[in-house]
Amino acid sequence: MPRKRALTFNPGTFLKRIGRRRTSREYLNKQLIFSQGDAADAMFYVEAGNVKLTVLSKGGKKAVIAIFRQGDCFGEGCLGGSPHRMSTATAVHSTTIARVEKAIIVRIIHDDPIFARLFIAHLLSRVARVEEDFLDQIFNSSEKRLARTLLALANFGTRSRLDPAIVKVSQGTLAEMIGTTRSRVSFFMNRFRKMGLIDYNGSLRVHRTLLTFLLHE
Numbered sequence: 001m002p003r004k005r006a007l008t009f010n011p012g013t014f015l016k017r018i019g020r021r022r023t024s025r026e027y028l029n030k031q032l033i034f035s036q037g038d039a040a041d042a043m044f045y046v047e048a049g050n051v052k053l054t055v056l057s058k059g060g061k062k063a064v065i066a067i068f069r070q071g072d073c074f075g076e077g078c079l080g081g082s083p084h085r086m087s088t089a090t091a092v093h094s095t096t097i098a099r100v101e102k103a104i105i106v107r108i109i110h111d112d113p114i115f116a117r118l119f120i121a122h123l124l125s126r127v128a129r130v131e132e133d134f135l136d137q138i139f140n141s142s143e144k145r146l147a148r149t150l151l152a153l154a155n156f157g158t159r160s161r162l163d164p165a166i167v168k169v170s171q172g173t174l175a176e177m178i179g180t181t182r183s184r185v186s187f188f189m190n191r192f193r194k195m196g197l198i199d200y201n202g203s204l205r206v207h208r209t210l211l212t213f214l215l216h217e
Contacts, residue, residue, distance in 0.1 A: 011071040027091035040078035049095025
């Protein structure tokens with residue numbers, strides 16, 4: 001019997017299936033895409049740049065729960081039972097976002113089995129990433145969490161690249177993402193720079209050697 005293909009999310013195929021039923025918009029650094037409590041009426045796709053997803057507790061505490069990169073979808077909670085956003089999405093530096101109305105996504109999932117498979121693959125990959133982040137928070141030190149976050153933002157885990165990757169993210173955002181203070185992030189960044197793992201002079205460049213550091217520490 002022929003083997004069944006594993007479910008894999010392909011951003012190119014995903015966009016092709018949506019076609020012209022999406023609208024694209026550019027966002028500036030720190031510009032809101034949607035806010036916690038807004039109507040959940042659409043899903044989004046990162047065409048370029050990064051998006052920060054945060055939640056605000058009733059006590060006023062804010063936490064970064066995800067960073068989305070080029071090729072990621074977010075806002076799929078609109079397909080659930082809640083009519084409102086449970087989090088806030090903010091652009092990290094210049095970002096281009098595609099927006100697809102909830103009704104369109106529901107119709108495509110219903111009528112297009114291939115798209116439905118893609119969407120399931122997307123949800124499964126999201127669950128796996130959340131599990132990895134959760135384990136990272138429990139078992140790893142702040143330094144290791146920072147290294148892993150920088151590598152993820154540089155996309156070293158999703159493609160084989162040898163050249164340094166430019167990462168546009170502030171130390172404050174990194175501190176929120178890994179659950180530590182900005183001063184600790186600054187300390188680790190300076191250590192990484194002295195070890196030749198990153199270049200940090202005006203712009204942040206992440207070297208692949210940071211992956212070797214993470215695996216052997």
